[in-house]
Amino acid sequence: MTATESVPRQALTATELQEIDRYWRAANYLSVGQIYLMDNPLLREPLAPEHIKPRLLGHWGTTPGLNFIYAHLNHQVRRRGTEMVWIIGPGHGGPAAVATAWLDGVYSETYPDVGLDAKGMRKLFRQFSFPGGVPSHAAPETPGSIHEGGELGYALSHAFGAAFDNPDLVVATVIGDGEAETGALSGSWQSARFLNPVRDGAVLPILHLNGYKIAGPTVLARIPEDDLLAQMRGHGYEPHVVAGDDPDTVHQQMAGVLDTCLERIDAIRFRARHGDGTAEDVRWPMIIMRTPKGWTGPETVDGMQVENTWRSHQVPLTETRDNPDHLRSLEEWLRSYRPDELFDADGAPRSETTAVVPSRERRISGSPHANGGLLLTDLILPDFRDYAVEVERPGEKKSEATRVLGGFLRDVVAANPRTFRIMGPDETQSNRLGAVFEATDRTWNTGRLPVDRQLSPDGRVMEVLSEQLCQGWLEGYLLTGRHGLFNSYEAFIHIVDSMVNQHAKWLKASGALPWRRPIASLNYLLSSHVWRQDHNGFSHQDPGFIDHVINKKPEIVRIYLPPDSNTLLSTMDHCLRSRNYINVITAGKQPQLTYLTMDQAIAHCTRGAGIWEWAGTEDGEEPDVVLACAGDVPTLETLAAADLLRRHLPELRVRVVNVVDLMRLSNEGEHPHAMPDSEYDMLFTRDKPVIFAFHGYPWLIHRLTYRRTGHAKLHVRGYKEEGTTTTPFDMVMLNDLDRFHLVMDVIDRVPGLGVRAAGLRQRMQDERLRCREYTRKYGEDAPEIRDWVWEH
Known part of the structure; x- marks a missing residue:
């Protein structure tokens, strides 16, 4: 099937179509309720101003599309038994993530006080974007989430990080067309070139084009479709299009396209693992979905078009407490989902509403991969003392600290072939960590020449000239229960300043949630530092990343400045064993004097x-x-x-x-x-x-x-x-x-x-x-x- 062909068969039976549509309507109802209601959750009485929140916060425009996608993912997982997580890229898609987790039963299991009944629904609504409640995006508080959508651009890199070394996992990743305009996301399309179908999972990108950002059109929604399809093919994907505004038609399209994509993923995996074993030049499927922004919401408000415009981005009806027309429109909007068909007299979802929910162990919002600490195992670490530099007298002989560290990391890689990766922007060798290439290669799946060295689909060192992409990969890898190290030139790690902000906020928030298990720390090794960038000059001289990191919550950040090789070894061993921290280690790569024996170094690092x-x-x-x-x-x-x-x-x-x-x-x-x-x-x-x-x-x-x-x-x-x-x-x-x-x-x-x-x-x-x-x-x-x- 080509990208622009319609689905060649009736993908859903009448019963399946009804089940998916019920779930979608229920999720939409719950999403609107979260944005607007603080009482009367099931509309058992006429809607009144006192039922409406005094401050209307949240974002509707992207939410119905997210709920639509999730309903179809549920249907596929239930049919196939696929192991799946989903990542929400569009900003502030929190209502959808919370609504679907509640319908799946996972939210109430995680938060028993938000039960599957009218009382629980009332709390679900009231807590959303409410003082002391939950954020408006897919935050750590949301079961099933490994990605916070407050800042745009990182969904796809997080998704690939989650897929690396997760051979049975499919990461369904929704990319908003506003998000697609960011530099970080634009670079992330290249990640498909680094995915090895033999040992990695799969990422299914779903580019959701609803046409608008917060106040204007989006680029990818307006360019000619042939150009968009060519762009996706150029990135190594096989694009499939779903488009329309009639729910029944789009349901059939989406079901057929998802069938095709998941079958294609299965075929790629089978061929790679049981056929010729090749990992090169794979063209992974992806979906381009065009649906109206604010779909199923108010078509017009105060005489102006809202659905399918930027006006639906946030809160379509803003005066529901004071304007009777807005209040009436809100009630009509909520009742258009026919809640009495969806929820029983006690407020629980009817069995027909949740018929598409997968079995308990396959529920997307309950995946252990979205709570990576549940899957985390300790690294097998060699004894760092075995790599010590001999010091007879302090300050007499020189060694290259990061070169010494490279021998230790080489053996860490060898001992942990499925749970440890090194990320960096083409600087592993430059930063004197070249010994790791005695145990592994660089990850590479795209075309090799006879002159190439140290390139392999099985490589554990991941290099690409985008610090943001390296950071996103590593975050996704850590959040799903693995370990890693980011090595970089000190001056250019600033490129990920905003990303480390978001990860620090995630760690801070998740640390207050007992059900979120600790994950491996985010470890930075900054070398080629300010004092020995004398050859590259002023542009390469900036030690300010530690100033930036130190602004984060003190229970999260750690800054280390080991003065020689043995203290660096001791520090790195400590950081690789730690949990829920952001560790920044700065160490030079040039020959420097050594001062402390290993025993002295351990004691000194312990004291700090x-x-x-x-x-x-x-x-x-x-x-x-x-x-x-x-x-x-x-x-x-x-x-x-x-x-x-x-x-x-x-x-x-x-x-x-x-x-x-x-x-x-x-x-x-x-x-x-x-x-x-x-x-x-x-x-x-x-x-x-x-x-x-x-x-x-x-x-x-x-x-x-x-x-x-x-x-x-x-x-x-x-x-x-x-x-x-x-x-x-x-x-x-x-x-x-x-x-x-x-x-x-x-x-x-x-x-x-x-x-x-x-x-x-x-x-x-x-x-x-x-x-x-x-x-x-x-x-x-x-x-x-x-x-x-x-x-x-």
């Missing part, structure tokens, strides 16, 4: 912050100054500054403090990891100057510590938006984070030291000038800078 006694000169006495650091390059410069102070001011008592868990600095009571004030005071002192060398923007440290006792004497050096293509040391000098400037800060801030050490301060200024002149003359850092090691 600690004194490095070997680097200081306090000798059991109260220090004159504290040199603190967080991040690998700031740690190097801090130690080099401590070395200079030891040599030139041996009488000065210096304490060196390294911070690996940034949230330990938080003011007491503001984060679960925040150290008590007493511990902070012991570590940083109550009244001594603290010179803090920080990986990111310096004001973040001030924000974290503003209520600490010694905050007035805390001076932070970090990135201050100065960068260019230059040498590594010139980069830190540009931002006054270099060792010479840190020594100058000590001289400026330790009482009585300024006059006595004025000559040393001047020499430090001269050293900065000399080092800069050397870089301009020779194009590299001076050997004593480049080759510096800790020699004490």
